[in-house]
Amino acid sequence: MNNSDLETLSFQKLKNLKRKSVSLPQDALIETDYLHPGLTLPFVMRPAVKDVDLVDWIAGNREFIETKFHEHGAILFRGFNIDTAPAFERLGLAICSELFNENGEHPRETVSGNVYTPVFYPAEQKLLWHNENSFNYRWPMKIFFCCLQPTQQGGETPIVDSRKVFQLIDLKIREKFIEKKVMYLRNYGDGLGLNWKTVFQTESRSEVEAICRQAGIELEWKTGNRLRTRSVRPAVVKHPKTGEMSWFNQAQHWHPACLDPKTRESLLTLFSEEDLPRNCYYGDGTPIEDSVMDEICQVYQKLEVCFAWQQGDVLALDNVLAAHARNPYVGERKLLVAMGELTSFDEILN
Numbered sequence: 001m002n003n004s005d006l007e008t009l010s011f012q013k014l015k016n017l018k019r020k021s022v023s024l025p026q027d028a029l030i031e032t033d034y035l036h037p038g039l040t041l042p043f044v045m046r047p048a049v050k051d052v053d054l055v056d057w058i059a060g061n062r063e064f065i066e067t068k069f070h071e072h073g074a075i076l077f078r079g080f081n082i083d084t085a086p087a088f089e090r091l092g093l094a095i096c097s098e099l100f101n102e103n104g105e106h107p108r109e110t111v112s113g114n115v116y117t118p119v120f121y122p123a124e125q126k127l128l129w130h131n132e133n134s135f136n137y138r139w140p141m142k143i144f145f146c147c148l149q150p151t152q153q154g155g156e157t158p159i160v161d162s163r164k165v166f167q168l169i170d171l172k173i174r175e176k177f178i179e180k181k182v183m184y185l186r187n188y189g190d191g192l193g194l195n196w197k198t199v200f201q202t203e204s205r206s207e208v209e210a211i212c213r214q215a216g217i218e219l220e221w222k223t224g225n226r227l228r229t230r231s232v233r234p235a236v237v238k239h240p241k242t243g244e245m246s247w248f249n250q251a252q253h254w255h256p257a258c259l260d261p262k263t264r265e266s267l268l269t270l271f272s273e274e275d276l277p278r279n280c281y282y283g284d285g286t287p288i289e290d291s292v293m294d295e296i297c298q299v300y301q302k303l304e305v306c307f308a309w310q311q312g313d314v315l316a317l318d319n320v321l322a323a324h325a326r327n328p329y330v331g332e333r334k335l336l337v338a339m340g341e342l343t344s345f346d347e348i349l350n
Contacts, residue, residue, distance in 0.1 A: 029052050035307055089113050137215035149332060162322060163246050251288060
């Protein structure tokens, strides 16, 4: 057999070979680590090979994802190039069976489906740590952030383990909040903040009254078609899956002591204490001491984890286990937000 015959035979063998698909192990597609040694928040997931379909991977590894949520409270998906609203929404729906429409509580803009812009807040100020909508009767168990464009400077989304906040707050303070809870007082449409028609998404006072009854909110109609509400919510909750105690409230968002001195002075010049756009008290209506709020904020500051956004990053939080904030920034900042697994205090406490 000459060389020509050998080449012909080899070519025929190659033609008869059938292409076989190669299935890589699921754990070979994803790399996991942390941002810094000794730092367990957030848990970081990156692609181990090119062009991994993260949504498909999650579909086959839901138990792993839920376990990491419960262990760490926060997962950072980095390097998967999630850089459009539809891709972000698809990822959110892979983790949560349903994302929910925003209420009128915060001024946001709908980007696509159940994807929104972050709440408006002045770029030069820090938005303090909070568990999303924890002052409301209903709130999301999970919240997602997607970075389309990092800022020139600042604009990070610091995160804090709410279990550690609970553990580090002074025992006497903690017990007082557990016993008394938090009362959130709000005045709508007095010149600052949103009016009640925007927040409740209706122009009917009777509909507002029905919504408040259902959500455990006391209301008081003021002169000039203005509204004041009071609601008492837990300051601490037990996570429904892990059983761990978590500091879960927004007192530092509502208490005047947590405002910068200039803003606080200006507000108290314009409004009496009971007419402030937002304020909070212990659940029995007694004042929360400024020194107590200062100590709580110091705990958050000590525990916060901060990292620079990269384009295409997605940060997913268990809203009970992790609080989030927003640092001041310079330049344009483009983030998207989505929320899922809507629940309520009745559901989580029963």
